[in-house]
Each structure stands twice: as C-alpha cells, then as structure tokens.
Amino acid sequence: MRSLDDLQTLLSRYAEQHPFPGQPSTLYEPCTYVLSLGGKRLRPLLALMGCGLFSDEIDRALPAAWAVELFHNFTLVHDDIMDAAPLRRGQPTVHTRWDLNTGILSGDVLLIYAYEHLLRVPEPQVTIELVRIFNRVAVEVCEGQQCDLDFERRDEVPLNDYLRMIEQKTAVLLGGALEMGARCAYASAADCRHLYHFGRLVGIAFQIQDDWLDTYGDPARVGKQIGGDILQNKKTFLVLQTLELAAEADRAALKEWLRTPATTPGKVEAVRAIFDRYDISARAAEEKRRLQRAAFEHLDALSAPLNRQALLRQTIEHLLERDR
C-alpha cells in the first residue's frame, strides 16, 4: 500500500482531470468552491485504502473515491443550509457566500455528479454493485440527518436513538467508502462486509470522541473553544448518557441548563460538574474503546495480508488517539 500522501496525490490528480463544466458558472463555481475548502478527505482515502487491501491497482477505486467525496460535499452544502451555518472551515458556506437557491441547486448537482463518477468504472457489474452500496448509504445518511433535525425539537432523546442517528448520519459513509473501495478490487462479500462494519463502528467512535473533545479536550490540541456543544445545548453523548444515569435532581438541573442561552454565566462549568458526578468522561472513553475494539475485530477477520492493512490501521488508530 502506498503512503497517505501518495493517495492524496492520486485523488488531487483525478479531481484535476475531471473538473466541473465551466457553464453555468453560477452553478459550478460553488461546487468547486466547497470542494476546495479542504478537509482531510478521509472518506475518499478510505475508499482507496479499501481497494489497496486487495489490489496494487488503487487507481481502480478513484471514481468511487471521488463519488464518495462529492456525496460528502453535497451533504455539507445542504446540511449547512439546514443548520443555518455561516462558516465551514473558517470560510463562508455556499448559501452564505452565494444564496439559498445556489446552495440547494449546487448541492443537487454534486449528488448527480457522484453517480456520474460511478459510471466511469469500466465493469458494469462492479458499477452496479457500487451504485447499490452508494444508494444504501445515501438513504441512511438522509434518514440520519432527518433524525438529527427531529431530535432538536425533542426535550429528551434515548442514548441508543442518538447512537443510531450518528451511525446513519456520519458512520455508514465511512463504512460504505471502504466497502466500495474493496469492491473495486473484487474483494469477497465477506471482506466487504467486514470493512463496512469496521468503518461504521469507527465512525460512531469518532463521533463519541468528538463529543468528548468538545467538553474535555485540550484547547491547544483541539484548536477551538472548549464547551461549545454545552453552550449551544447540543444533545451529545455526554448529555444523553447523563440523562439516563443521573438522579432526578441532576436530570432536572441539566435539562434546565440546556434551556438557557449560550451567554449564561458559569454554564459550561455547571454542566461539566453534573457530567462529572456520573463519571461521564470515563464512560464516553470506555464506549469509544469498546467500539474501537469491535471495529478492529472486523479488520482481524479480513483475508487481506497484514502488511496491506498497515496504512489503514495506522491511519484510523492515529485519528482515534487525538484525545490521549
């Protein structure tokens, strides 16, 4: 398997070779813009690594990898509208820099182009399998986003419903990317399933880690203000786990805090004190670790030789150690 830098280079070259049409520029400039905002391109890299587990011809997976990246950017553009987010990676979101209609329509065309890249795979049977995986995942991502929107309107959400929501909204796409990449290298159905579950479980672990970092992370390493989720009354793993475990007085106090505005003095400290009474930091870490172990059991079950697995293992382990 080549290095991550090699894979990034392959991706960039593929992207350069397949630019959007020039016209209408009002439709395609926002597409190019959102793709240029950066990000680590984890999802398409996973597709390439999934292929590299079983083949030296990683190029095979480039159309699928790029389809996954376009799909991811489609969700970013539309989710930013739904979340009324003004910024992404410090830059104006598409609907802020242009307008609502541009956000809707350029998101739509990004989704259609994702399928267009899947058609670039030469073997019909592989293309069809890729569209099948892609669609299964895409529907789940929409369902997860809808559940996320629905949860915002609810006072309380069972922790399991939250975990299922993040699984659908963010985790299955990581699994799907790996599965699609492996499928491009003609991996067996069993290997494809193991990779899918590996990515899915890792994806849930990432979200729990993100929730943990936002409250307990080292500001210098996380690179943003700590406690943002608490200030914005987000229903995170920490909140929902606390609501399930806490005594009635603490439950009531936490729910009361989650109705206050972000400017309320002492909010972060007070909420964290409630979390701490139920050892929520350690519980989140343990849940993450449990998911990580379950994920890597799927890697252990792969038929791919260990030397081919090294890059994928190292990449994911590195990303899961950001809280150490």
Add this chain to the structure above:
Amino acid sequence: MRSLDDLQTLLSRYAEQHPFPGQPSTLYEPCTYVLSLGGKRLRPLLALMGCGLFSDEIDRALPAAWAVELFHNFTLVHDDIMDAAPLRRGQPTVHTRWDLNTGILSGDVLLIYAYEHLLRVPEPQVTIELVRIFNRVAVEVCEGQQCDLDFERRDEVPLNDYLRMIEQKTAVLLGGALEMGARCAYASAADCRHLYHFGRLVGIAFQIQDDWLDTYGDPARVGKQIGGDILQNKKTFLVLQTLELAAEADRAALKEWLRTPATTPGKVEAVRAIFDRYDISARAAEEKRRLQRAAFEHLDALSAPLNRQALLRQTIEHLLERDR
C-alpha cells in the same frame, strides 16, 4: 400498445408495491405527499410508451418510468423552494406545509430513490445505460434551472438563450423518459436518439404553448386567470420575441411595463397591445408548429411499426392542441 388508462394503472400498481419506508415519517411523508398531488404523470407514461413502441412487455420499463417520476417530483420540491411557491396544484408545497429543511431533505431522498429504482432493472448493461441517460438529463435539468434563476436577475435575455433554458429545464426530461423506456425494450441506438429528440422538441413546443395560453388562451379552457405571466413580469417567449422585433419605443415601453407591480391598472391589456403590434401570437403559434413538425419527423424515422406508435402520437397531438 395498451391504453393510457392501462398504463396509469400499471404505474399506480408499481407505486403501491414500492412505497417509501415508514420511518422516519418526517422524511418520507412529504415524499408520499408530493407524489399524491396528482398531475397527469406524463413523464413516466412517456417512458412506458417508449417501451411499448418496441415490446409488449411494458412492465420492463416500470422501474425507469417510476425513477423519472421521482426525479420530476424531486425537481418540483426543490424548485418550489427556489421559486418561493406557496401552492402546487392548489395544495401547500412541501416547504410550506412542513418547512424549508424538510423540503430540502425529502427532495434529496426522492432523487436517491430514483436511482434505487433504476437498480431494479435486471440486466446490468441496461441499468447502466439507464443511469447514463438519467444522469445526462438530470445534469441538464439542474443547469436549466440555474439559467432560469440567472435570467430573473437580467434585464434582457436573448430568445435563443430562453429556448435553450427551457430545453434544458423541462424538455430534455421528456426526451430522456422516452429514450429510457425504449432502452428497456432493447431499442436500437438510432431509435433511442430519435425518441429523445422527439420528446425534446415536443417539450419546447409545450413551453411555447404554455406561454401563449397564459396570454391568449381561453380562460374557461385554460382553467386559470389569463395574463398571470404578464402581471408577474415573466420573461416568456412572447416577451423575448417582442423585445427582439420591436421598434425602440415599444421595446422601452415593454421593459418599463415589466418593471411595474402586478397591481398596475391596465397592465395586461397594454402589454398585449405591444405584443399584437408585432403579431407575436401568430409567431408563437408558428414556432410551436415548426417544433411540432420537426418532432414528428423523428417519429416518422422510427423503426417501430405505425400501429405501435398510435398511442404516443395521439397523446402528444392531443396535448399540443389545447390552444385550438
């Protein structure tokens, strides 16, 4: 070829057999809702008729027909947001009945489900051809919608740009539906192309007819107020043709009228008087007739026997005679 009623029954049965999932209901109820608003289902019927030209097994084209219908409804939901339209067929639009986010997300999932139905076609090579046609058309529809939005901000639009816009935004989907249906019956590439161009040309003719009806139609037969386009300052065929032909004084007067609010007294009569000085009604009718002739030349070139063509010919001729 079976009757239109037979084809409608086939479609309804297919739709009943493939309902959306029950959950999350906040995502899928709006999808079911928009599909239930009625409409004549022209696009999926064209797909079935395209298949029926070459095969008795019309069922083959049902997944493609339904994909086209889902795609069309996806565009309706998102276009209604972009046009800030409160009503469709007298009922609240999705973003009005629910909210903006529901409109965006249920539109997205409608588009994904369209591809899902294309996967139900049993032969991989046919599925791939269908996705290819579908994507080509879908990208054009987005580009056309973007041009339409762009035109709204412009003072003047060349008539040819307008015709190209309506071709992309509405006409190519009619052509694509016929082409996809024919492809399901293993029609030759030449027959598929002829059907595509037939649908495309008919689609442009329909739009010119719609523009004409809105100003010159019989209110009793059109079923809505006459002059709505003029009141709303829409850049129709009539307006753009007039701007290209008129003397400078009339051009200036027309542009001035198109900056006035809908409530301006005498607006419809004044604008129509300018149209009439350049014989715009007859010019629109002639352009429609020209497109219709060009369209039917493509039908004449089909290898399908004439008796199989009867239903398609009658259906389209009937729809193109609404102004007689």
